[in-house]
Amino acid sequence: MIDKIYSKLQDERVKRAVEVQSHVRYELKRFLHEKGFVEIPPVIISPLTDPLRHETYEATINYYGHRYSLTKSMIFHKQLALIPFEKIFAFSPNVRLEPVHARSSKRHLAEFTQLDLEMRDATREDIMELVEEMLVHVIKNVKSRFSLDIDVPSPPFPEITFQQAYSKYGKDFEVELSKEMDTPFWIVDMPITHREFYDREYKEGILRDMDLIYPYGFGEAASGGEREYRYERILDRIKRGGYKPEDFKLYLEFAKRGIPRSAGIGIGMERLTRFLCKLKSVEDATLFPKVIGEPGI
Ligand code: ASN
Numbered sequence: 001m002i003d004k005i006y007s008k009l010q011d012e013r014v015k016r017a018v019e020v021q022s023h024v025r026y027e028l029k030r031f032l033h034e035k036g037f038v039e040i041p042p043v044i045i046s047p048l049t050d051p052l053r054h055e056t057y058e059a060t061i062n063y064y065g066h067r068y069s070l071t072k073s074m075i076f077h078k079q080l081a082l083i084p085f086e087k088i089f090a091f092s093p094n095v096r097l098e099p100v101h102a103r104s105s106k107r108h109l110a111e112f113t114q115l116d117l118e119m120r121d122a123t124r125e126d127i128m129e130l131v132e133e134m135l136v137h138v139i140k141n142v143k144s145r146f147s148l149d150i151d152v153p154s155p156p157f158p159e160i161t162f163q164q165a166y167s168k169y170g171k172d173f174e175v176e177l178s179k180e181m182d183t184p185f186w187i188v189d190m191p192i193t194h195r196e197f198y199d200r201e202y203k204e205g206i207l208r209d210m211d212l213i214y215p216y217g218f219g220e221a222a223s224g225g226e227r228e229y230r231y232e233r234i235l236d237r238i239k240r241g242g243y244k245p246e247d248f249k250l251y252l253e254f255a256k257r258g259i260p261r262s263a264g265i266g267i268g269m270e271r272l273t274r275f276l277c278k279l280k281s282v283e284d285a286t287l288f289p290k291v292i293g294e295p296g297i
Contacts, residue, residue, distance in 0.1 A: 001295050009287065013277070017285050020146050021273040025091065027138045028115055035130070037087040037117065043077045044093065048250050050075045051243065053196055057097035070095040073266060075198055076251055078118035079227060082260040089117035091269070100293040106281040107219050107271055110290035118264030124208050124226050127263045128186060131212060131222065132157055135184065139276070148276055151182075157212075158185040162194070174213060174220065181215040190225075197237035199225035212267070218275045224265025231255040 008014055029039065045061065050073035059070040074092045081088045093113050102108040119126065132155035139152050158181070165173040165187055174187065188210045192201060199209040209225025228234050234255050238245055245252060273285035283289045290296045 005297055014284050017273050017277045017279060018287055020142060020277055021269060023142050023145060024138055024272060027141045031134050031137045032089050037089050038085050040081050040088050040090050042090045042092040043071055043074055045070060048076050051196060053194060055099065059095050059097050072096050074116050078116055078264055079259050079262060080254060082118060082120045082262050086120045089115060092116045098292050103292040108292060109270060109282055110292055113269040114266040115269060116266040118262050120260045120262050122263040124210055124263055127224055127265050128210060131265060142276065149278065150276060153183045157183060159188055161189040162187055162191060178213050178215060178219050179217040183215055185213055187211045187213060197241045198227050200228045214275045221271055222265050222267040226263040229259045229261045
């Protein structure tokens, strides 16, 4: 294990990728500050974290009898941070103990960072527009510095609904479409069964959410949506999602007091780096990757 990690630390491709990511972070911050966003510190442990729609192993700690989870996403904290602020972002480290089969996607690590942002009173379209402009800004500014072999995409990015994509390509639509496209694109209107209770339902069983997908087979870049913020609706969605309301008691208490209406998105930093540097796997986009099923440091 030590030999493998040591040779990674000497790998020029990894060194370059980490340098690219460092500049990407700088450009993202610059862009968001200019748009009036406030960077909030990430939350690492909390009794409240994203349940996610897929299975991960539990990552909890018991501290003086209080149970904390390692953050899987800061979604609920993003909503609460909009009580004092109008626009926020965080470079949020997430721990998701994915099952070992997730490794073959080349897009999963057990520990990663997402740029998580949220805007009060925003619509899905506001966020899509912002992310398109942000991606163009980042690519333009990082491309020349590192001579990246990448085209600057031109907004608005193409958009396809989940339903359209599914009926055309079947259940692997995301992979198929990603291979076929030569520009980033959006998949919108995910069904309620595919996403969490915090994304807003706007037609029976259809959510006001979106995924950004990279072209050339690089797959999912980001996911987000408009949020549910009304107590009764959240409670209903928790029940329909098959959860016990007691498990979200704390969140429900906040919802009762009032959570602002918002929309937001989370963009994986290692995935963005992988796309920009055309790396085979996200495992080469960070110095100390937590590769699923392998030891790491
Ligand atoms: N960050 C995502 C969002 O804003 C949630 C997630 O990572 N599961 O919707």
